[in-house]
Amino acid sequence: MSTLTAPGRPTAPGRPTDLRGRRLPLPVRLGLAVAALAVAAGIVYGADLGGPVLVVVLGALLYLLGLYAASRSVEGPRQARNRVWSALIHSAFVLAVLPLLSVVWTLVSKGMDRLDGNFFGTSMNNIGARDPMGGAYHAIVGTLEQVGIAALITVPLGILCAIYVVEYGRGRFAFLVRFFVDVMTGIPSIVAGLFVLAFWVLMVTPLFNDGQPAYSGFAASLALSVLMLPLVIRSTEEMLRLVPAPLREGSYALGVPKWKTILRIVLPTALPGIVTGVMLSIARAAGETAPVLLVAGGTAAINFDPFQNNQASLSLFVYQQAGDASRYAPARAWTAALTLVALVLVLTIAAKLLARRNRLAR
Incomplete structure (x- = not known):
């Protein structure tokens, strides 16, 4: 008699019976990010293609590919797609915040010179x-x-x-x-x-x-x-x-x-x-x-x-x-x-x- 995870649905062979399933650990995701940036830096600077901006862009693409492959092998295709889209959303948030932080930093750093009573x-x-x-x-x-x-x-x-x-x-x-x-x-x-x-x-x-x-x-x-x-x-x-x-x-x-x-x-x-x-x-x-x-x-x-x-x-x-x-x-x-x-x-x-x-x- 097979183990049931839901009424009338037998558990697939080799799949975990835990409702949460296996998760991709955070250290692995951080390691993928570091490795992607390292590989991107090696490619860009080794071939003399550009500067740090191109390194970040290429590193982000490599990270998404590595994240999808690692998540698919551990968590399955649905969770892998969810990981990739979550990473894209967080990247868009960072891209939106960076100009604001740059403006604030520029204003504060250059505006402090005459910030006095006179x-x-x-x-x-x-x-x-x-x-x-x-x-x-x-x-x-x-x-x-x-x-x-x-x-x-x-x-x-x-x-x-x-x-x-x-x-x-x-x-x-x-x-x-x-x-x-x-x-x-x-x-x-x-x-x-x-x-x-x-x-x-x-x-x-x-x-x-x-x-x-x-x-x-x-x-x-x-x-x-x-x-x-x-x-x-x-x-x-x-x-x-x-x-x-x-x-x-x-x-x-x-x-x-x-x-x-x-x-x-x-x-x-x-x-x-x-x-x-x-x-x-x-x-x-x-x-x-x-x-x-x-x-x-x-x-x-x-x-x-x-x-x-x-x-x-x-x-x-x-x-x-x-x-x-x-x-x-x-x-x-x-x-x-x-x-x-x-x-x-x-x-x-x-x-x-x-x-x-x-x-x-x-």
């Missing part, structure tokens, strides 16, 4: 090409004010528009709203800057400035709002669609009005995703250079008033310092880039923690 406490006003001092205080102020005003304009409009499209929008008008949101998503930043330049700077501001066009940080905020709005609408719309319909139906069954259901049930449920979309739009706005250059002009002095006179931003500061002939300018540019990334990271973490705390409080 950089964060002074501007570039009266700083010459031979002066090693000077900082980005004026640019930090400009970025915070411009992005903050843009967020105040865009976030309520974007969320309300998404609520209309998901909860109320029907027919041709809702279709047109979705269509124009999709079109605006692909608008280049220079187009948004030109639009605000033509409409606000050249047409509106002369009415209040004795006929003269006026550049300002508020004009930059309007241009950034044009770029942020489709991202906020689209991300909020997708998050609202993910809220389960039974939540709405249960609220309606209890006699709760639709507006209150949206305010107290739908929005809190979708809040983490909405916050993520808002922070992505803020990150994009904080890194834009062309709109600020067109409608805010940029300045080397500190300007706390976003409604009057030129104003700088961190992205514009990086652009200007990267093209400056001074030997001290590249260090300022790298430190400003690191500051911009750190600023967006801090804002994102703070928003995530705030959204998570509010969700837990409910």
